[in-house]
Amino acid sequence: MHNSVKIIGAGAIGLYLAGKLAQAGIETTVYDGKRDIRERAETASGILSKSGLGRLGMDYSEALVNELDGVVMHVNGKKLRVKADTAKAVVLDRGLLAQSLMNNAVDAGANVVLGKRLGKEEITEMMHENKVVVGADGAISTVANAAGFEPINEYVLTYKAEFDGAKVNDRNSAELFFSKDFAHRFFGWTVPYSDSVLEVGLGISSSAKRTSRSAYNDFVGKELGDVLKDGRCMGEHASTIPIARRRKTVMGNVLLVGDAAGQTKSTTGGGLIFGISCANVAAAAITAHVKNGEPLGKYERAWRSRYGLDLKMHDALHSYYSNFNGSFGFFLGMAETLGLDKFLSRYGDMDSPSLMVKRFFTRAL
Numbered sequence: 165m166h167n168s169v170k171i172i173g174a175g176a177i178g179l180y181l182a183g184k185l186a187q188a189g190i191e192t193t194v195y196d197g198k199r200d201i202r203e204r205a206e207t208a209s210g211i212l213s214k215s216g217l218g219r220l221g222m223d224y225s226e227a228l229v230n231e232l233d234g235v236v237m238h239v240n241g242k243k244l245r246v247k248a249d250t251a252k253a254v255v256l257d258r259g260l261l262a263q264s265l266m267n268n269a270v271d272a273g274a275n276v277v278l279g280k281r282l283g284k285e286e287i288t289e290m291m292h293e294n295k296v297v298v299g300a301d302g303a304i305s306t307v308a309n310a311a312g313f314e315p316i317n318e319y320v321l322t323y324k325a326e327f328d329g330a331k332v333n334d335r336n337s338a339e340l341f342f343s344k345d346f347a348h349r350f351f352g353w354t355v356p357y358s359d360s361v362l363e364v365g366l367g368i369s370s371s372a373k374r375t376s377r378s379a380y381n382d383f384v385g386k387e388l389g390d391v392l393k394d395g396r397c398m399g400e401h402a403s404t405i406p407i408a409r410r411r412k413t414v415m416g417n418v419l420l421v422g423d424a425a426g427q428t429k430s431t432t433g434g435g436l437i438f439g440i441s442c443a444n445v446a447a448a449a450i451t452a453h454v455k456n457g458e459p460l461g462k463y464e465r466a467w468r469s470r471y472g473l474d475l476k477m478h479d480a481l482h483s484y485y486s487n488f489n490g491s492f493g494f495f496l497g498m499a500e501t502l503g504l505d506k507f508l509s510r511y512g513d514m515d516s517p518s519l520m521v522k523r524f525f526t527r528a529l
C-alpha cells in the first residue's frame with residue numbers, strides 16, 4: 165500500500181487532481197518545469213461547454229473572457245451556421261484558470277513545486293518509492309515513457325495566434341474551417357475574445373507530411389486575408405494534442421491522467437472537461453487505495469466505463485469528417501435542409517454526445 169502521491173505536471177488536470185486529493189487528506193506534491201504557473205498558457209485555447217462545466221460544478225468566473233452562442237462551419241465554400249438562443253460555451257483565460265486551480269490546490273493543502281522538470285531517471289526512482297506516481301505531464305508524457313506505457317498513436321500538431329484589431333464578424337460565434345488542402349484530419353478555427361481581438365488557430369494530424377506552421381500560413385492566406393488585414397499579431401504558439409487514448413492508464417503504482425492518458429475529444433482536441441472528469445475518478449481510486457488498500461486498477465475500469473462511450477463517439481465523428489472531407493460540403497447542405505442546425509443549437513452537447521443522441525431519440529419517438 166502506498167502512503168502519499170506525487171503528481172508530475174501542474175497543468176489544469178494535475179492541479180485539479182492535487183486539489184481533490186489534498187481535500188481528501190492525502191499528502192500530495194505536484195512538480196512542474198514551469199517557473200510561473202501561467203507560463204505557456206496561451207499555447208492552448210480555453211473553450212468549454214457550459215453544460216460540461218455545470219456537470220463539474222466548477223466556478224470559472226475569475227477566468228471568463230467571452231461567451232459563445234454560435235458556430236459557423238466552412239467546408240469547400242459552403243457554410244453551416246448554428247446559433248442558439250443562449251450562450252452554450254465560454255472562452256476562458258487559460259493562465260487565470262491555471263492560477264485559480266493552483267490556489268485551490270494549495271488552499272486544500274497540496275504542495276506545488278514549480279521550476280522542477282523531472283527527467284526519466286528521476287521519475288523511475290520515484291516509481292520505486294512507497295508512493296503513487298501520477299503522470300499529468302501532457303501530450304508527450306515522460307512518465308508514460310519512463311514506466312513503459314504503450315505510445316499514443318495519433319496527435320494533432322497545432323499553431324495558433326492572437327490578433328488585435330481583427331475584423332470580428334460576430335463576437336459570440338466561433339468559426340471552423342475544414343479543408344484537405346491545409347487541415348489534414350483536423351481544422352482551422354477563429355475564436356473571438358472581444359469585438360476586435362481574435363484567436364486564429366489550425367491543427368493537422370501528426371500523419372500529415374508538413375509542419376503546422378506552414379499549414380497555418382496556407383489557412384490564413386486562403387481564408388482570413390480580409391479578417392486579419394488590419395490585425396496586429398500579439399503572439400504565435402505551437403503545441404500538440406493527443407487524439408487517441410492509451411491502451412492502458414495504470415501500471416503498478418503509476419497512473420496517467422489528462423492529455424498524458426489521451427483523454428481528449430478527437431473531434432475538437434478539447435481535453436479539459438474529460439480530463440477533469442477523469443481526474444475526479446482518479447482522485448476517488450487513489451483515495452480508496454491509500455486509505456483502504458483498494459487496487460489502483462479501479463481507476464482504469466471506472467473512467468473507461470463512464471466516459472469511454474462518449475470518447476468513442478467523438479472518434480467516429482472525427483473519422484467521418486477526416487475521411488469524407490470532400491463530401492462534407494454536401495453533408496452541410498443536407499444538415500441545413502434537415503434542420504440539423506436547429507437541433508444542434510437546441511440540444512447539442514459535445515461533451516456528452518451519448519446524451520445528445522438520447523435526446524434526439526427521445527424527441528423522435
Ligand SMILES: Cc1cc2nc3c(=O)[nH]c(=O)nc-3n(C[C@H](O)[C@H](O)[C@H](O)COP(=O)(O)OP(=O)(O)OC[C@H]3O[C@@H](n4cnc5c(N)ncnc54)[C@H](O)[C@@H]3O)c2cc1C
Nearest residue numbers: 173175176177196197208209211282302422423434435436
Ligand atoms: C492549440 C490548442 C487548443 C486547445 N483548445 C482547447 C479548448 O478550447 N478546450 C479544451 O477543453 N481543451 C483544449 N485543448 C486541450 C487542452 O489544452 C488539454 O487537454 C489540457 O491542457 C490538458 O491538461 P493536462 O494538465 O493534462 O496537460 P498540460 O496542460 O499539457 O500540462 C502538463 C504540464 O506538465 C508539465 N510537464 C511536462 N513534462 C514535465 C516533466 N517532465 N516534469 C515536470 N513537469 C512537466 C508541463 O510544463 C505542463 O505544465 C487545446 C490544446 C491545444 C494545444
